[in-house]
Amino acid sequence: MTSICVYCGSNAGKDPIYAQAARDTGRFLGESGCRLVYGGGRVGLMGVVADAAIEAGGQVTGIIPDFLHVREVAHGGVQDLQIVSSMHERKQLMADASDAFVALPGGIGTMEELFEIWTWAQLGRHKKPVGLLNINGYFDGLLEFLDNMTDEGFLMGKHRKMLLEASRIEDLIDGFESFTYPGVIASLERDQT
Structure with a gap:
């Protein structure tokens, strides 16, 4: 893998452990x-x-919609900063530029990005791994909900297993390296035969 997309909060959260996890993630990607x-x-x-990532000597691509760039939220130190016209374009370019996707703690924007990219995989729009960096149990409630969704028959077991989870970026990347795409949802499988 040469390019990893990271979704995470535009806030730092209350516990400094989240910023430390983001720092560790960026450093690991940069050093590797x-x-x-x-x-x-x-x-x-x-x-x-x-x-x-920058401090560790890594390459960074940032993709930001113009309405956020205008508000001076853009990172001026990023080597490859792309300004786009919409959130939709941003997400598509991020997906196209990445070999895998990691969600760190964040808010509804992070959740929306995570669920959209995971849904795209379920529908066969890509075959790339998707994972959660579950820092300090941040995603435990979500994982429990997803298990219930699977138990109730709204999410196929193979697609529930497709969302990888670890508490350290190194372990999540190891999981990505051994990831095998499980296939699309059953109704699409029938349509392809």
């Missing part, structure tokens, strides 16, 4: 020669992960 692709911001965990 893996390009960071992210939302282009300089604030919150987004700024922390980008700063750490």
